[in-house]
Structures are given as C-alpha cells and as structure tokens.
Amino acid sequence: MKQVTIILCLLLGSYFSFSQEKTEFGISTEGFWFMPHKETIYRGWEIKNGFGAGIGVYASRDLFWRVSSEIGIAYRFKQMQQHYLVDSGSIDPDSGYPISAEGWDKLPMHYVVVPVHFKMLLSKSFFVKGGIETTWIMNYEAVNEKPEFNWTVGFGSQKNKLKWSVNYIKGFKEQGFSDKQAEPDGHYKGSINRNNMFQLQLSYPIGQFKF
Numbered sequence: 001m002k003q004v005t006i007i008l009c010l011l012l013g014s015y016f017s018f019s020q021e022k023t024e025f026g027i028s029t030e031g032f033w034f035m036p037h038k039e040t041i042y043r044g045w046e047i048k049n050g051f052g053a054g055i056g057v058y059a060s061r062d063l064f065w066r067v068s069s070e071i072g073i074a075y076r077f078k079q080m081q082q083h084y085l086v087d088s089g090s091i092d093p094d095s096g097y098p099i100s101a102e103g104w105d106k107l108p109m110h111y112v113v114v115p116v117h118f119k120m121l122l123s124k125s126f127f128v129k130g131g132i133e134t135t136w137i138m139n140y141e142a143v144n145e146k147p148e149f150n151w152t153v154g155f156g157s158q159k160n161k162l163k164w165s166v167n168y169i170k171g172f173k174e175q176g177f178s179d180k181q182a183e184p185d186g187h188y189k190g191s192i193n194r195n196n197m198f199q200l201q202l203s204y205p206i207g208q209f210k211f
Contacts, residue, residue, distance in 0.1 A: 023061045028203040030054045032169075034078050036193035047193060048104075050080035054113065058203060066121035076111040076135070078197075086187045101185035109177075110139045117152070125159035133169065140177040140190065148175045150195055163203045171195035 034050040056074025063069050085102040117131035133150040137143055149172045156165025171194045178190020 022208045023059055024205050024208050025057065025059050026203050026205040026207075028056050028058055028072065028074065028201060030056075030074070030076070030199050030201045032078075032197045032199040034080060034195075034197045036080050036191070037196045038174075038191075038193045046083045047191065048081040048083075050078060052076060052078035052197070054111075056113065058115075060119075063118075068119045068121075070115070070117045070119060070131075072113075072115050074113045074115070076113050078109040078111070080107050080109075080191070080193075081105065082107060082191050084187045086185060101187070105189050107189065107191055108139065109137055112136045112138060115152070121158075125157050126155070127158060127165075128155045129153070129165060129167070137175070137177055141180040142176075142178045142190070144176040145173070148195070152199075154199070154201075156201075161205060165201045165203075167199040167201060169195065169197050169199055 030053060032052045034052050036047050036049070038047055054074050054076035056072050058070055058072030060068055060070035081104050083102065083104050085100055087100055112135070114134045115131060116133075117129050119127050119129040121127045130153045131151070133152060135148045135150065136146060137148065150169050151172065152167050152169045154165045154167030156163060174192055174194045176190070176192040178188045180188075182188050
C-alpha cells in the first residue's frame with residue numbers, strides 16, 4: 001500500500017509538472033462524524049463515537065474525458081472517548097476482592113493528511129470521487145502504523161465555485177496508539193481501532209496556473 005501511494009503521488013506530480021494545461025489550486029475544509037470500529041472489545045473497554053474537523057490546500061486538474069485528479073495536504077483533528085477498567089492492585093478489606101479503577105479517556109488525535117483522489121463528472125455539476133489517504137498521527141508516542149492508510153468514496157457538486165462533497169472514509173486496517181507513560185491508576189491512554197467516518201468537505205479555488 002505504501003508503494004501504491006508513492007507511485008500515485010509521483011505520477012500526479014509528474015503530470016502537474018510537465019503538462020502545459022491549467023492546474024487549479026484551492027483551499028478545503030472538512031467536518032465529520034467519527035465512528036471508530038474495534039474488531040474485539042474487551043470487558044470495560046467500550047468506545048464512543050466522536051467528531052472532527054480539518055483544513056488544507058489542494059491542486060487539481062483534468063486528466064481525460066470527465067475524469068480529474070486531485071492531491072492535497074491537510075491538518076485533521078479527531079476526538080473519541082474510550083472507557084477503561086483496570087485492576088488498581090488494591091484489595092477491598094470488606095469484600096476481599098480487587099479494587100478496580102475505571103473511567104472515560106478523552107482521546108484527541110492530530111493528523112497530517114495527504115489525500116490523492118480521482119473525480120468523474122456524471123453531469124455538468126454532479127460528480128463521484130474516490131481515492132486513498134495517507135495520514136500521520138502526530139500527538140502519540142507509541143504508534144503501530146505510521147503512516148496509516150484510508151480509502152474513500154463519495155459524491156458532490158461543483159455547480160458553483162464553492163464545491164461540496166459527502167464522503168465515506170475507512171481505514172485499511174486497525175491503528176494502535178498510546179502514550180508511553182502510564183496514568184496514575186496504571187492504565188495507558190490510547191486505543192486500537194479502525195478508522196471509520198462520514199465526511200462533509202467544502203473546497204474553494206483560489207487560482208489557476210500553467211506549468
């Protein structure tokens with residue numbers, strides 16, 4: 001998957017560099033509902049859906065017929081909550097059972113995202129799109145997948161300069177991350193889950209240039 005992403009980026013970069021047609025540059029924003037998927041949920045480790053937002057820049061151009069390509073770079077913020085239940089190491093003197101510590105961790109996630117998308121017009125203004133995202137989580141010390149890869153599909157409209165699209169984004173596999181230092185009650189703040197979210201994206205062109 002890493003090789004596929006690198007090849008796609010190189011191909012698009014070469015196309016932008018050597019073609020004499022116009023390339024559109026713009027800014028984009030996003031908001032989404034994050035529904036982390038966990039293959040196995042152990043007792044006491046439930047997760048709650050969260051929200052997110054982001055902002056970035058992009059470059060796009062027509063390739064052939066009604067198909068165009070787009071590459072960008074963006075900052076993305078996500079947040080979820082995860083319940084924890086851990087043995088505190090102490091014994092309840094009345095019952096003789098171990099005392100458990102539990103609560104909810106708020107887990108903010110800060111990402112750098114490089115999306116590579118292809119878009120096809122179905123009519124003058126309506127389009128469908130799909131592609132791959134390469135993402136790097138920045139605020140956790142222990143990460144098992146860096147970078148992380150997502151696939152995305154969606155639809156939208158470009159009737160006006162302000163374009164919108166609704167997209168579904170899902171990770172290719174689970175991502176694990178955590179702090180390296182344990183909390184006072186002995187648990188580590190972190191999670192293992194597969195990215196799963198609905199995104200509303202807005203984009204606006206700021207200029208066109210020839211290369």
